[in-house]
Amino acid sequence: xxxxxxxxxxxxxxxYSAVRETAAGLVYISGQLGIAGGEVVAGGVxxxxxxxxxxxxxxxxSAGLEFRHVVKITVYLVSMDDRNTMDAIYQxxxxxxxxxxxxxxxxxxxxxxxxxxxxxxALTLPS
Numbered sequence: 001x002x003x004x005x006x007x008x009x010x011x012x013x014x015x016y017s018a019v020r021e022t023a024a025g026l027v028y029i030s031g032q033l034g035i036a037g038g039e040v041v042a043g044g045v046x047x048x049x050x051x052x053x054x055x056x057x058x059x060x061x062s063a064g065l066e067f068r069h070v071v072k073i074t075v076y077l078v079s080m081d082d083r084n085t086m087d088a089i090y091q092x093x094x095x096x097x098x099x100x101x102x103x104x105x106x107x108x109x110x111x112x113x114x115x116x117x118x119x120x121x122a123l124t125l126p127s
Contacts, residue, residue, distance in 0.1 A: 045082040069121040
């Protein structure tokens with residue numbers, strides 16, 4: 001697959017796996033934007049966070065997993081001013097115990113998105 005710099009997310013083709021399972025029992029989920037129907041959703045960072053989490057849930061489900069299997073999330077925000085909004089939605093969506101997390105401010109995200117999430121999940125949970 002080649003990256004052909006599409007004009008919209010619905011035309012995107014990139015050279016990576018969306019979900020990758022390892023022999024060590026870890027599943028890596030590539031970055032998820034707040035995209036639905038081929039476009040970044042409306043509603044600013046709140047709408048995009050909800051959709052990015054829904055997209056992450058879908059990728060986890062494709063591997064037979066749920067949010068409770070996530071052990072690490074990285075959050076990329078275009079502005080740290082959006083952190084409190086993202087945190088509120090993040091906390092209401094993800095179950096305890098919350099995964100380890102890194103939150104990074106970035107200069108830009110694809111398609112002018114405000115947030116992107118990637119995750120690492122474990123196939124088996126501790127007892």
